[in-house]
Amino acid sequence: MDRRELLGSVSIFASLEEKELDLLLQATTTKKLKPKEVLCRKGDPGNQLYGILSGALKVTTTGTDGKDVMFGLMGPGEVIGEIALLDGEERSATVTAVEGTELLTLHRRELIPFLEKNPRAAIGLAGVLAARVRSLSDRAEDRQTMPLPGRIAKRLLSLSESHGKRPIVGGPVEVRMPQQDLADLVGTTRESVNKQLRAWEDEGIVELGRGRVVLKEPASLEAVTAMFEL
Amino acid sequence: MDRRELLGSVSIFASLEEKELDLLLQATTTKKLKPKEVLCRKGDPGNQLYGILSGALKVTTTGTDGKDVMFGLMGPGEVIGEIALLDGEERSATVTAVEGTELLTLHRRELIPFLEKNPRAAIGLAGVLAARVRSLSDRAEDRQTMPLPGRIAKRLLSLSESHGKRPIVGGPVEVRMPQQDLADLVGTTRESVNKQLRAWEDEGIVELGRGRVVLKEPASLEAVTAMFEL
DNA sequence: TCCCAAGTGTGAAACTGTTCACGGTCGCGG
DNA sequence: CCGCGACCGTGAACAGTTTCACACTTGGGA
Numbered sequence: 001m002d003r004r005e006l007l008g009s010v011s012i013f014a015s016l017e018e019k020e021l022d023l024l025l026q027a028t029t030t031k032k033l034k035p036k037e038v039l040c041r042k043g044d045p046g047n048q049l050y051g052i053l054s055g056a057l058k059v060t061t062t063g064t065d066g067k068d069v070m071f072g073l074m075g076p077g078e079v080i081g082e083i084a085l086l087d088g089e090e091r092s093a094t095v096t097a098v099e100g101t102e103l104l105t106l107h108r109r110e111l112i113p114f115l116e117k118n119p120r121a122a123i124g125l126a127g128v129l130a131a132r133v134r135s136l137s138d139r140a141e142d143r144q145t146m147p148l149p150g151r152i153a154k155r156l157l158s159l160s161e162s163h164g165k166r167p168i169v170g171g172p173v174e175v176r177m178p179q180q181d182l183a184d185l186v187g188t189t190r191e192s193v194n195k196q197l198r199a200w201e202d203e204g205i206v207e208l209g210r211g212r213v214v215l216k217e218p219a220s221l222e223a224v225t226a227m228f229e230l
Numbered sequence: 231m232d233r234r235e236l237l238g239s240v241s242i243f244a245s246l247e248e249k250e251l252d253l254l255l256q257a258t259t260t261k262k263l264k265p266k267e268v269l270c271r272k273g274d275p276g277n278q279l280y281g282i283l284s285g286a287l288k289v290t291t292t293g294t295d296g297k298d299v300m301f302g303l304m305g306p307g308e309v310i311g312e313i314a315l316l317d318g319e320e321r322s323a324t325v326t327a328v329e330g331t332e333l334l335t336l337h338r339r340e341l342i343p344f345l346e347k348n349p350r351a352a353i354g355l356a357g358v359l360a361a362r363v364r365s366l367s368d369r370a371e372d373r374q375t376m377p378l379p380g381r382i383a384k385r386l387l388s389l390s391e392s393h394g395k396r397p398i399v400g401g402p403v404e405v406r407m408p409q410q411d412l413a414d415l416v417g418t419t420r421e422s423v424n425k426q427l428r429a430w431e432d433e434g435i436v437e438l439g440r441g442r443v444v445l446k447e448p449a450s451l452e453a454v455t456a457m458f459e460l
Numbered sequence: 461t462c463c464c465a466a467g468t469g470t471g472a473a474a475c476t477g478t479t480c481a482c483g484g485t486c487g488c489g490g
Numbered sequence: 491c492c493g494c495g496a497c498c499g500t501g502a503a504c505a506g507t508t509t510c511a512c513a514c515t516t517g518g519g520a
Contacts, residue, residue, distance in 0.1 A: 061367075063375040063459075071367055086353070086360040092367060115353055122352035123316070123345055129359035130316040136366040137291075137301055137322060143373065144417040145293040148507075178467060187374040189508060194469065210467060210516060229293075378477070408497065419478060424499065440486055440497060461520100468515070479504075486497075 007104060010051035011077050012124040020118055027110035033057075033097035039080075046084025046091040047108040052076050055101025056163065059093045060184065070184035071136075073098070073163055073177075079128055085111070086129075142229075143187055150228040151186045152196050153221040156206075160215050172207075174214045182213075236260075236334060240281035241307050242354040250348055257340035263287075263327035269310075276314025276321040277338040282306050285331025286393065289323045290414065300414035302365070303328070303393055303407075309358055315341070316359075372459075373417055380458040381416045382426050383451040386436075390445050402437075404444045412443075 007013055007025055016024070033039060033055070040046065042061050052074055059071040059080070071093060074080055084091045085108050115122040142151055156175060164173035183193045197213065200206045205221065207214040215221065237243055237251055237258065246254070263269060263285070270276060272291050282304055289301040289310070301323060304310055314321045315338050345352040372381055386405060394403035413423045427443065430436045435451065437444040445451065 061371050063371075065375070067375050069371045069374055071370070082356075083360045083363055086357050087364065089364065092364050112353070116349040119346040119349040119352050122349050122356060123342070126312075126352060126356040126359055127316050129356055129363060130313045132363050133313055133359060133366065134317065134319070134322050136363065136370065140301070140366065140370055140373075140417075141291050141293070141299045143370075144299055145295070145297050180467075187370075190468085191470085191509080192507060198469070208468085410497075420498085421479080421500085422477060425477095428499070438498080463518100463520090464516105465518100466516090469513085471512095472510090474507105474509075476507085477504105478506090480502090482500085484497105484499075486495105488493100488495095490491100490493095 007051070009053065009077055010079060010104065012079055012121060012128055013051075015120060015124065016118065020121075024106075024110075024114055027106060027114070029105050031103045031105050033101040033103065035097055035099050037097045039095040039097065039103075040091050041094045042091055044084075044091045046081060046089075048081055049079065049085050049106045049108070049111055050081045051104040051106070052078050052080065053102040053104055056098045057095050057101060058098050058181065059095050061093050068184045069187065070181060072185075073159070075163060079125075082125060082129065086125075146225075146228045148186070148188055148192060149196055150225050151188075152182070152193060153224040154229075155182070155186050156213060156215060157218060157221055157225070160218065164215075172214050172216050173218070174212050176212045178211050236283050237281070239283065239307055240309060240334060242309055242351060242358055243281075245350060245354065246348065250351075254336075254340075254344055257336060257344070259335050261333045261335050263331040263333065265327055265329050267327045269325040269327065269333075270321050271324045272321055274314075274321045276311060276319075278311055279309065279315050279336045279338070279341055280311045281334040281336070282308050282310065283332040283334055286328045287325050287331060288328050288411065289325050291323050298414045299417065300411060302415075303389070305393060309355075312355060312359065316355075376455075376458045378416070378418055378422060379426055380455050381418075382412070382423060383454040384459075385412070385416050386443060386445065387448060387451055387455070390448065394445075402444050402446050403448070404442050406442045408441050 004021055004025055007021055007028065013021065013024065030053070031050075039050070039057065054076050057074045057080060059074065060068050061071075062068050080095060081091075083089075115125065142154065146154070159175045159177065160173045164175055166172070167174055179193045179197065180190045183190045186193065197206060197208055200220075201208050203220070205215075205217045207216055234251055234255055237255055238246075243251065243254065260283070261280075269280070269287065284306050287304045287310065289304065290298050291301075292298050310325060311321075313319075345355065372384065376384070389405045389407065390403045394405055396402070397404055409423045409427065410420045413420045416423065427436060427438055430450075431438050433450070435445075435447045437446055
């Protein structure tokens with residue numbers, strides 16, 4: 001896969017013309033992250049924008065007590081790092097690779113002038129941000145209206161869509177993520193997640209393994225979420 | 231105050247040239263809202279962007295059980311409605327006037343072409359969105375790391391900065407908001423807020439009144455937040 | 461290949477915050 | 491100027507989660 005193809009695969013640049021892409025390409029570098037490697041930490045100054053080419057990143061913050069909050073898991077085609085770059089503040093979260101990951105990096109001094117010349121890209125970027133706001137506020141809402149089982153079910157389903165694998169073709173979807181991370185994502189403890197998952201395992205709805213959850217009956221999970229929302 | 235002055239007072243347009251402002255002005259309308267009047271509801275189609283000229287709006291969503299979540303209180307100079315407009319989805323929340331409010335409205339069909347011709351405004355808009363993401367993720371973090379008193383204290387302080395009044399010049403700051411709204415904002419029940427506030431009143435930290443909280447000792451509240459965070 | 465760090469499973473006890481069920485009071489709109 | 495709706499105050503019982511304290515498993519790296 002050549003560099004241009006890579007760049008085109010990052011959503012916000014997908015709509016650009018060839019020659020604009022070429023121009024932008026010259027300003028990019030690529031970067032590789034090993035599993036567990038940290039891309040940036042909350043509080044760092046942030047002048048780079050990253051596009052994910054392959055792999056997966058988790059976005060978290062850590063309280064001093066060690067209590068983590070995970071905001072999301074990002075995959076290929078997604079953009080990360082725009083916030084600090086756009087408002088000029090510090091990085092708002094810590095970003096860590098959960099597996100080997102390839103990134104495209106773009107520095108603010110190249111990006112801002114580029115956006116000024118290519119308003120469509122700027123609008124596209126704003127669109128990405130708008131979606132981010134939407135998902136954050138949805139989750140905030142869930143967190144204070146939906147009881148724990150509903151939240152776990154909902155997040156499992158959404159993870160299965162964005163990051164699910166099917167070990168056997170046509171078989172059930174598997175979500176690769178330790179229970180601790182699931183807990184951080186849902187806003188609860190590892191223990192609570194474990195207990196809920198075990199309960200579902202007994203009902204045959206999921207199957208558990210070290211670092212993974214297999215959704216045997218997604219429909220039952222949907223039923224759980226439906227019980228609470230709206 | 232003439233129309234142009236109004237437009238310039240809305241943050242994202244503050245950096246525009248005179249002639250650009252004039253151009254944009256022709257596309258705007260003004261709108262007035264009475265107290266408690268609803269600007270839009272979650273789920274509506276959304277094609278307007280609003281700039282707040284005066285007054286205050288609250289942004290909320292309501293679960294079917296009647297449990298509300300308040301995302302924020304917006305004041306003069308702030309922009310609202312960008313999200314639905316940028317991602318083409320439904321309105322993501324309900325917006326209600328808490329007092330008499332004057333708005334500037336701008337339709338998508340005028341705004342998008344305008345942004346394409348004025349990339350700086352597009353970038354500015356992206357900046358607003360970035361700030362929105364930041365505040366939402368901060369709150370998400372608080373909500374699952376900080377116990378209730380800390381969250382209440384923190385929100386009171388931030389409200390006092392953005393919407394506080396000083397009934398007597400140089401006197402203590404007063405926040406005008408019913409306890410129910412405070413609860414929705416912090417993500418708890420009215421009762422819990424009331425109990426905490428009463429406790430603080432007994433300690434002389436705040437003073438309560440119908441629909442208002444007077445921060446007599448903001449420093450003590452800061453101490454409460456400091457106890458938990460970081 | 462063996463070891464150990466990371467991850468999982470589980471119960472009991474403690475607690476934080478909610479729910480429920482009231483009564484009281486304020487102040488504004490008719 | 492008075493009534494009624496909106497807002498405040500409060501306690502008791504309850505529920506859902508967290509905390510704590512373990513034992514157990516597993517897979518990958520030295």
